[in-house]
Each structure stands twice: as structure tokens, then as C-alpha cells.
Amino acid sequence: MIINVVNENGTVTLTPMEKVDFVSAPELEQEIEQSAETADRMILDLCNVDYISSAGLRAILLADNLMSEKNGLVLKNVNSYVQEILNISGFSSELKIE
Numbered sequence: 001m002i003i004n005v006v007n008e009n010g011t012v013t014l015t016p017m018e019k020v021d022f023v024s025a026p027e028l029e030q031e032i033e034q035s036a037e038t039a040d041r042m043i044l045d046l047c048n049v050d051y052i053s054s055a056g057l058r059a060i061l062l063a064d065n066l067m068s069e070k071n072g073l074v075l076k077n078v079n080s081y082v083q084e085i086l087n088i089s090g091f092s093s094e095l096k097i098e
Contacts, residue, residue: 002016019053064094
């Protein structure tokens with residue numbers, strides 16, 4: 001999986017470049033864990049994610065948990081399919097989505 005990482009002024013933006021499923025989610029989780037060590041705020045830019053599985057939802061939960069005591073997690077550029085998965089799972093009411 002390709003993940004673009006941009007770190008500016010304590011805000012890290014992670015942009016996964018493909019579907020987030022049981023194969024690719026562990027790599028995203030690893031990047032989330034590494035980035036959370038130094039970030040004050042995290043943005044997951046999902047502009048290139050057209051599919052997300054339960055493993056991908058677990059990665060988002062990990063990011064939310066790691067950033068909960070900092071300035072938080074924001075999901076950006078969520079397409080309608082991923083938004084529907086977030087709604088069905090109940091995550092949309094718990095996460096900040098822009």
C-alpha cells in the first residue's frame with residue numbers, strides 16, 4: 001500500500017492510495033502508530049479510498065484512540081461508499097468527518 005505522509009506544524013496527514021482491507025490495513029496501522037508518536041493532530045485523507053473493510057475501520061479506530069488525548073483525528077474527503085460504511089458501523093457519529 002502506498003500512503004502519502006505530510007507532517008506540517010504538528011499535524012500529520014495520511015493519504016492511503018488504495019482500498020483499505022485486511023491486506024493493506026496493517027501497513028496503515030503501522031503508519032498511524034508511527035505518526036501518532038510525534039503528531040498533535042492527525043488527518044486521514046480518504047480521497048483515494050474507494051473501499052474499506054472492517055480491518056480498515058479498525059485502523060481508523062486505532063488512529064482515533066491514539067489521537068484522543070491530543071488534538072484529535074479528522075477524516076477528510078470521504079466518498080459516499082465509505083461514508084455509508086461509517087454510517088452503518090456507527091462510526092460516523094463518533095468521528096469528526098469534514
